[in-house]
Amino acid sequence: xxxxxxxxxxxxLLCQRGRMxxxxxxxxxxxxxxxxADRVKKLEERGIINGYSARLSAEALGLDLTAFISVTLDQxxxxxxxxxxxxxxxxxxxxxxxxxxxxxxLKVRCCHTRAxxxxxxxxxxxxxxxxxxxxLIVLSTVKETQVPSLDHLSESx
Amino acid sequence: xxxxxxxxxxxxLLCQRGRMxxxxxxxxxxxxxxxxADRVKKLEERGIINGYSARLSAEALGLDLTAFISVTLDQxxxxxxxxxxxxxxxxxxxxxxxxxxxxxxLKVRCCHTRAxxxxxxxxxxxxxxxxxxxxLIVLSTVKETQVPSLDHLSESx
DNA sequence: AATGAAACTGTCGGGTT
DNA sequence: AACCCGACAGTTTCATT
Numbered sequence: 125x126x127x128x129x130x131x132x133x134x135x136x137l138l139c140q141r142g143r144m145x146x147x148x149x150x151x152x153x154x155x156x157x158x159x160x161a162d163r164v165k166k167l168e169e170r171g172i173i174n175g176y177s178a179r180l181s182a183e184a185l186g187l188d189l190t191a192f193i194s195v196t197l198d199q200x201x202x203x204x205x206x207x208x209x210x211x212x213x214x215x216x217x218x219x220x221x222x223x224x225x226x227x228x229x230l231k232v233r234c235c236h237t238r239a240x241x242x243x244x245x246x247x248x249x250x251x252x253x254x255x256x257x258x259x260l261i262v263l264s265t266v267k268e269t270q271v272p273s274l275d276h277l278s279e280s281x
Numbered sequence: 282x283x284x285x286x287x288x289x290x291x292x293x294l295l296c297q298r299g300r301m302x303x304x305x306x307x308x309x310x311x312x313x314x315x316x317x318a319d320r321v322k323k324l325e326e327r328g329i330i331n332g333y334s335a336r337l338s339a340e341a342l343g344l345d346l347t348a349f350i351s352v353t354l355d356q357x358x359x360x361x362x363x364x365x366x367x368x369x370x371x372x373x374x375x376x377x378x379x380x381x382x383x384x385x386x387l388k389v390r391c392c393h394t395r396a397x398x399x400x401x402x403x404x405x406x407x408x409x410x411x412x413x414x415x416x417l418i419v420l421s422t423v424k425e426t427q428v429p430s431l432d433h434l435s436e437s438x
Numbered sequence: 439a440a441t442g443a444a445a446c447t448g449t450c451g452g453g454t455t
Numbered sequence: 456a457a458c459c460c461g462a463c464a465g466t467t468t469c470a471t472t
Binding site for chain 2: 447449
């Protein structure tokens with residue numbers, strides 16, 4: 125199954141304005157509304173579109189602090205507990221198993237440095253097996269996209 | 282202006298299903314459709330909801346490789362060019378100015394190791410002022426949320 | 439993939455607590 | 456101020472060509 129240029133444009137438009145009407149989308153694509161809706165439905169069925177989300181402003185919600193935390197686990201047997209704790213913690217946005225000196229890289233977002241301190245000392249370091257953490261605080265964010273690059277899929281948009 | 286529990290629930294629902302109808306949302310909130318639409322409109326006006334996006338599956342698009350790259354710039358005067366290159370590169374999802382040994386932390390997503398190699402050697406290292414990069418490859422992703430934590434805003438959902 | 443009809447949704451006004 | 460109700464325009468959806 126191929127992804128054509130119209131699919132790319134559809135994805136691009138729906139990433140920018142996820143609640144746009146099929147009629148509006150159809151206008152941008154040069155199609156009729158049912159045809160546009162059909163294409164979107166197929167993209168959903170193929171799993172390319174997972175769903176739709178409201179984009180929230182972290183700052184407007186008072187979440188001014190972003191940080192990346194590297195975590196080292198001493199023993200593989202502690203993994204289960206660590207992963208469960210990660211899932212349970214709302215402040216941890218992302219958790220990746222990575223190559224390099226440490227085992228996991230977390231992206232966290234919280235209100236202020238006190239909350240970050242509590243997260244590191246009371247939650248992360250409390251988990252059995254966490255022997256080391258290293259924290260990078262974000263001073264400013266230059267770019268932050270959720271959407272993967274679409275350019276590599278087509279040359280002529 | 283306060284954010285009440287109904288707002289929290291509204292945000293939570295719209296993060297899961299951003300295209301849900303006002304009637305459906307209203308049902309979940311125990312309100313009428315116009316009242317629910319009113320609340321959403323106010324959240325949008327306050328900047329708490331920035332917009333809506335389709336969630337795309339990186340894997341379904343063939344973007345199987347995620348990595349974090351630390352970048353060191355030798356001189357502040359090279360910043361402008363670096364930031365411009367970052368914005369122009371579709372494979373770079375995020376770019377944060379961070380504390381620590383290096384200056385910037387990038388999150389990138391591409392097709393395979395060859396594309397990553399090209400990104401690092403032909404694009405990043407080609408930028409004037411980039412003296413060092415350090416790459417962590419993501420082996421697996423345990424958790425990946427865009428949504429900031431909402432729990433700290435209310436105790437009783 | 440486009441058209442046309444039926445059902446639904448979003449939106450606006452007015453009225454209520 | 457926040458919410459509910461009723462009505463109309465616009466939209467989605469289905470069948471058909």
